[in-house]
Amino acid sequence: MLCARRLRGLGPAAAAGWRGRPGPGGLGAGRRARAVSTSWSPVGAAFNVKPQGRRLDLLGERRGLFGVPELSAPEGFRIAQENALRKADLLVERVCSMPPGPQTVLIFDELSDSLCRVADLADFVKIAHPEPAFREAAEEACRSIGTMVEKLNTNVELYQSLQKLLADKKLVESLDPETRRVAELFMFDFEISGIHLDKEKVEKYLLPEHIHRNFVVTGNHVIIDGLHADAPDDLVREAAYKIFLYPNAGQLKCLEELLSHRDLLAKLVGYSTYSHRALQGTIAKNPETVMQFLEKLSDRLSERTIKDFEMIRRMKMKLNPQNSELMPWDPPYYSGVIRAERYNIEPSLYCPFFSLGACMEGLNILFTKLLGITLYAEQPAKGEVWCEDVRKLAVVHESEGLLGYIYCDFFQRADKPHQDCHFTIRGGRLKEDGDYQLPVVVLMLNLPHSSRNSPTLLTPGMMENLFHEMGHAMHSMLGRTRYQHVTGTRCPTDFAEVPSILMEYFANDYRVVTQFARHYQTGQSLPKSMVSRLCESKKVCAAADMQLQVFYATLDQIYHGKHPLRTSTTDILRETQEKFYGLPYVPNTAWQLRFSHLVGYGAKYYSYLMSRAVASMVWKECFQQDPFNRAAGERYRREMLAHGGGKEPMLMVQGMLQKCPSMDDFVSALVSDLDPDFETFLMDSE
Known part of the structure; x- marks a missing residue:
């Protein structure tokens, strides 16, 4: 119910970004930009050089992981979880003893935030930290918080405090749409029971x-x-x-x-x-619509x-x-x-054009042109990161200032899971004092380290995965939801992959690729014919x-x-x-x-196809003509990235496409992606 750490989405509490302190009539019109740090450095260069100097900082103050003071040592997880559990008990007592109203939803979200801030962080550390002691402490924190969540899921008094709110029609009608939806999501989450199977053991047979x-x-x-x-x-x-x-x-x-x-x-x-x-609450809404979509697509x-x-x-x-x-x-x-x-697609022919630094600079260029956002490398404090090659990025808007942080855990190491994924460490939300709790996420990849003679070089697949995962990260960064329960990628499953899959379309467009894909030794741009053949090869x-x-x-x-x-x-x-x-x-x-x-993903496996269909339509109707269209980028942030789970997903899609798409439209978008490109055919015929 309370700690929903699955991949979901985010949302805009106001137009293109969070604007000021909300007054009685909603969000204020005044922007409160976050201060700009003088310690930020260009993002491209930061990823093509090895980190230096961090090991020499022997006298500096040691901060905890992600800047959490308690987490300077593994024992800090016990302190963090105990603090979270104490706060949870107080919040439960408070919400159960007060009359129902809008404050009920705020306290539920604060309760969720207090648990998630430990559990989300521990979820990542237990699999990614190189030190066994940290992994074990994080695992114990996950168990402890998980036990509390299970108790809360079966706390009748807590359930009734929310039920009283939703049963009062006048109170419900007085709630703003986002608060009403979040209250309904909390109620729905009471009914969810997560069932997890142990990983299957490797079977051994004679051959x-x-x-x-x-x-x-x-x-x-x-x-x-x-x-x-x-x-x-x-x-x-x-x-x-x-x-x-x-x-x-x-x-x-x-x-x-x-x-x-x-x-x-x-x-x-x-x-x-x-x-x-x-x-x-999904785009599809019911299994009948899902089967209609799948049968039409199959035909x-x-x-x-x-x-x-x-x-x-x-x-x-x-x-x-x-x-x-x-x-x-x-x-x-x-x-x-x-x-x-x-x-004749040989990855080694492409790698020299895709140095990690060049790819990160490509993302930076794209985000700046589309959204007015720049990625800056920031030196982490001592003890803030779990491995010396982790980079910290500040996400900064040209007028709104600092939006959040992305920790980039990109490189291979022993005992690191072989998976590319996005972790929410801290969700964004509006705090009681009117300040906004900035989102913090981790992107985890498994890229090779740089060598003595070359920077880290990516295959085309690695480059596309980088763009995909950065789509999730920007989904988290650009939302400004009032409630953390619907922040970041905490949205319906069939919508959560839309921003990441859309980034794949940008990664495969020559006009985008030519902005950054240059040979790391000669500076030569990647030829258009190579990009076109690579894209067409994916249709085989x-x-x-x-x-x-x-x-x-x-x-x-x-x-x-x-x-x-x-x-x-x-x-x-x-x-x-x-x-x-x-x-x-x-x-x-x-x-x-x-x-x-x-x-x-029980009953939700269709979500990847549905998300791809939506992303395909958004690409074709909003960005295909001009992938750097700022007006389209602002509409994308305002209509899709800003709401997370705080708004019905189909309403977000309609707002972006400026029409209500049918299942036939979704199917046509997927099938049209399979059509060969005539220009590539002509190039190959020459």
Whole structure:
């Protein structure tokens, strides 16, 4: 209920930014710009040089992680959590003893903020800090705060304090739209029960001797830890697929119980299915709309997917004439072969043009032109960061001043998770004294370190991921919601990925790329033909890839639909795969047991497709003609980035597009992205 740390969105409490102290009539008209620091330095240079001097600061005052004084040592987590728990108890007592009113929502949000400020930070530190003592202390803090959240989720008196507010029609009508929506979200969150499964253990199986070398061997066993989709040997991919996805009775029972208990929970709180409960407040609103979207998309993709499969089949026949039947383990590998053959996309040819510093400067240029925002590197205080190569960025608006901070944990290190992601450390909110609590986030990537001869060089995929994650960060920075419960990326799941996916469109536009992509040695600009071929290569077999996502999303909806299920989860998998994908189900496999998104994104897997559809429409209608259009950028901030979860997502989309899009519009946007670019075709023909 209270500590919602999942990826969500943010919001503008006023036009293009937070303006002054809110008075009786709403937000004041006067801007209170944050002071500019003289210690800021250009962002590009900061990422192409190694940090210096931090180790020599032996006498300086040591501050805690993220500037939190208690966190100068692992023991500080215990102090921070105890302080948060004491404050939570006081806030609970206060809200339960007062009459219902707007102040009820403010106290709920302050309660959420006091817990989230420890839990969000600890969530990041427990997986990313290089020192085991910090990770263990953060893990304990997560458990402690989690226990408190569970108690609050079942605190009847706390629940009733909010229920009294929402039951009073006159009081509800007196609330402003954002406060009303946040109150409803808190009430809805009371009904949510997070169910988490332990990570599945790696299964060990014996394999034929001649393919042992492709897998990790431990003693007399071979460990199959994935699908090995890029392995050139068909037999290796087949063996990995059949063994990694082999059914496990215990796991099947666990999945069935998860789905059954979710259905029971949904019915207990008045929903006909778990999917109906999960989709409340989203763009789609209900599972019927999701299925309409997926079925329409599947119909539009059908002919293109058949052509993709035929192209893949021909390539397999060319390389392996003895066994040309197309199987589920084939498309990832053979589509890559086709892509390389057709477009000669070798990442090493692109890397010299994408130094990390150049890419960061490219982001800086884009944000300055679109939004009037500059990224400045700021020297962290001693003890503020968890590794010496973490950079701290100040996000500064040309007239509003400092908007927030982004900590960039970009480089590989031992025991660091291999994932690119965005963490909210502190959500933005309006404080009682009228000041705004600035948002703080971490972007975590896994980039190679610079070498003696070159700065950190990014592949095209790494560059696109950087833009994607920075889209999440700017979503967090540019919102100015009154309540932290709906700040940052704390918005409906099918809207949360829109800003990040939109950034991918900018990353693939030559007019943007040419602003920064220069060879780190010669200064030569990346040729337009190379950018065009790179973009077109992504369309190879893209219909089949999207069809696979439709299959996954449909399966997710069926599993979380009407219960009891009419047959086993494996039989449903087989039927859905044959109808919505086209390649045959492989007997004695249970892919659904490896579908980890069923746990964290139950009934919401469609969200990535929906977010991409919205981002595609925003790109085509607002930025494709001019990716640096300042008026469009300001409208984007005002209509989409500023509201987070504080406004209905479809209203944000309508405000940006200046029309109400239909499911057909969303489907058309996705399908049109697959069309080849005629200009690239002409260049390749010359």
